[in-house]
Amino acid sequence: MKNILVTGGAGFIGSNYINFILNERENYNIINIDKLTYAGNLENLSPSENNPNYTFIKGDITNTELINYIFEKYKIKYVINFAAESHVDRSILGSEVFFRSNVIGTNVLLEASRRYEIEKFIQISTDEVYGSLGPSGYFEETTPLAPNSPYSASKAAADLMALAFHHTYGVPVTITRCSNNYGPYQFPEKLIPLMIINALNDKKLPVYGDGLNVRDWIYVLDHNKAIQLVLENGRDGEVYNTGANTEMPNIQIVKLILNYLGKSEELIQYVKDRPGHDRRYAIDSSKIKNELGWTSAYTFEDAIIQTIEWYLANRNWWENIISGEYQNYYSKQYQL
Ligand code: NAD
Ligand code: DAU
Numbered sequence: 001m002k003n004i005l006v007t008g009g010a011g012f013i014g015s016n017y018i019n020f021i022l023n024e025r026e027n028y029n030i031i032n033i034d035k036l037t038y039a040g041n042l043e044n045l046s047p048s049e050n051n052p053n054y055t056f057i058k059g060d061i062t063n064t065e066l067i068n069y070i071f072e073k074y075k076i077k078y079v080i081n082f083a084a085e086s087h088v089d090r091s092i093l094g095s096e097v098f099f100r101s102n103v104i105g106t107n108v109l110l111e112a113s114r115r116y117e118i119e120k121f122i123q124i125s126t127d128e129v130y131g132s133l134g135p136s137g138y139f140e141e142t143t144p145l146a147p148n149s150p151y152s153a154s155k156a157a158a159d160l161m162a163l164a165f166h167h168t169y170g171v172p173v174t175i176t177r178c179s180n181n182y183g184p185y186q187f188p189e190k191l192i193p194l195m196i197i198n199a200l201n202d203k204k205l206p207v208y209g210d211g212l213n214v215r216d217w218i219y220v221l222d223h224n225k226a227i228q229l230v231l232e233n234g235r236d237g238e239v240y241n242t243g244a245n246t247e248m249p250n251i252q253i254v255k256l257i258l259n260y261l262g263k264s265e266e267l268i269q270y271v272k273d274r275p276g277h278d279r280r281y282a283i284d285s286s287k288i289k290n291e292l293g294w295t296s297a298y299t300f301e302d303a304i305i306q307t308i309e310w311y312l313a314n315r316n317w318w319e320n321i322i323s324g325e326y327q328n329y330y331s332k333q334y335q336l
Contacts, residue, residue, distance in 0.1 A: 001029045001053075005076045007061050007109065008083030010034035012186045013124070015044030016220045017082070017227060022051050024228070029053045031074045033067075035060045035101075038325050039086065043317060044185040061105035064112075071116040080122045080227065081109055084158075087189050088128070088151045089333060092275055095150035102154035103161065110165040110173075122231055123162040123175045127216070127241065128152035130177075132278035139177075140284045141239045148276050159239075166237045174234040176227060179243035179283045183220035183303070184310040188318055189329065191215075192304075195254050196311045197318055199263045206334045209273035211251030214280040218244040219298035219307075229292040243283025244296035253304075260308055271334060 002025075008014045009032030018030055030048075034040045036058055048054045055074075059066045061083045070076065083105060085091065085098045106123065113121050130139040131146030145160075147153040165171040182192045198205050226242040234240060251268075258265055288294045311318060322330075 001027055002078060003029045003031065003074050003076050004078040004080065005070065005074070006030055006032045007079070007081045008034055008040070010036055010040035010042055010044060011082060011086070012039070012044070012183075013181055013220055013223060014082035015041075015185055016183060017080070017224045018045060018054065019047045020221060020224045021228065022048050022054060026053075029074075031055045031057065031070065031076070033057045033059045033061065033070060034083065037085070038329075039187045041185070041321070062100055062108055064108050067108050067112045068115070071112045076116060077119045078231065079109060079113055079118060079120070080124065080231065081106060082124045084124075084155070085151065088149045089189070089274060090329070091149055091151035091154070093332070095154075098150050098154040102151075103157045106158035107161055110162060110171060114165060114169045114171050119172060120231060121162065121171055121173045122227060122234075123159060123173060124227070125159050125175050125177045126152065126155050127177050127179045127243065127281050127283050128278065129156040129159060133280040133282055135280065138282045138284035139241060141177075141241055141287055148278055163237065172236040174230055174236060175239045176230055177239060177241050177283075178223050178226070179216040179218050179281055181218055181220045181223050183307055184314070185317070186220075188321060188326070191250060192253065192257070192307065193311060193318070195257045196261070196308055197322065199258055199261050199267060200311070202263070202267065204269040205254055205258070205267050206269055206271040207251060207254055208271060209277060211254070211270065212249045213277060214247050214249050214282070216243045216282045217246040217248060217300055218242065218296065219303040222296040222298055225297070226288055226294045229288070229294050233292050235291075240288040240292070241283050241285055242288055242294070243285050244298070244300070245285070246300045247280075247282050248300075256304065257308065260305065
């Protein structure tokens with residue numbers, strides 16, 4: 001059996017990864033540690049919760065004692081570090097927890113990985129560490145790091161720490177830097193689920209600035225397949241960019257969602273821009289394609305419809321969320 005510590009596995013991408021991989025590999029034993037912040041939700045793991053190869057531990061990756069205990073007890077040989085504070089707007093409201101979880105948490109995991117001589121450490125990073133692009137060009141793995149938000153700065157710091165552990169101590173670290181994900185179980189503070197849910201509730205759809213900021217979208221299962229290839233065949237000390245060549249201005253996605261749901265574009269409300277808002281992201285994925293044979297299997301046209309349909313079919317999931325703590329955040333964020 002491969003004993004894999006997945007951190008942050010109750011969040012959006014981590015839970016999709018666990019549900020996907022337990023279906024694909026019978027020899028994987030997944031130990032999921034998650035602090036269950038506002039973004040962590042055990043309901044995301046209902047397809048996996050009764051799987052004998054799955055264990056959940058509620059805990060914080062900054063807790064050195066707990067992390068060492070887990071490495072020892074479960075004879076951890078592989079780590080996939082998804083755990084992070086992930087939302088840019090929240091990092092603008094307060095950066096401290098971003099530094100703690102994203103930087104110190106990663107450092108704790110790296111120290112344990114060194115001590116217990118693990119075989120692979122995958123750091124789940126983001127294209128946001130490269131900063132912002134003008135109207136042309138792509139992020140390559142060699143693009144200098146230039147993070148702009150407290151969130152992306154904390155992710156860049158974690159990447160540098162991970163690479164330093166590889167160079168200094170030989171910890172077998174590989175980093176993935178992916179573009180914007182969408183799909184089931186995404187917390188409704190992020191653009192796509194927020195717009196779907198507001199439209200369904202006939203609430204205003206807050207579009208930042210002129211709505212022309214561009215993101216490069218990837219379906220979460222395509223990201224998960226990339227992580228799997230990197231875990232199995234990625235080279236130590238390397239970075240792999242991952243994106244599905246789906247650049248789109250935000251307003252186009254917002255209109256597409258309204259259109260599909262048969263709602264009026266009058267629900268769109270342009271609001272004050274995000275401070276320091278990165279203008280454009282676009283990923284060059286040649287390296288992971290050429291070296292590891294990754295390709296995206298989902299087209300945006302199909303997967304966005306599948307995603308909207310998932311939110312239509314899983315009202316309970318998001319109604320539970322939006323009736324809780326989320327309300328405070330939402331009303332602080334948007335004066336609509
Ligand atoms: P998410 O916010 O949905 O989930 C994060 C999970 O981490 C939550 O379950 C939360 O409870 C947990 N967590 C947070 N702090 C923790 C701590 N200190 N200890 C243990 N658990 C903790 O985030 P996501 O969108 O699933 O992102 C997962 C990872 O992928 C993050 O590292 C993020 O930076 C990266 N990423 C996200 C995207 C995207 O589009 N969402 C794109 C590229 C990279
Ligand atoms: O690029 C990868 C990153 O993508 C990940 O590292 C982050 O964890 C993830 O949150 C995401 O960051 P973004 O800031 O790009 O995602 P968000 O969904 O917050 O915003 C997407 C775009 O939509 C961005 O240009 C801001 C805009 N936006 C967002 C919200 C929430 C709006 O116009 N209105 C909104 O209400």
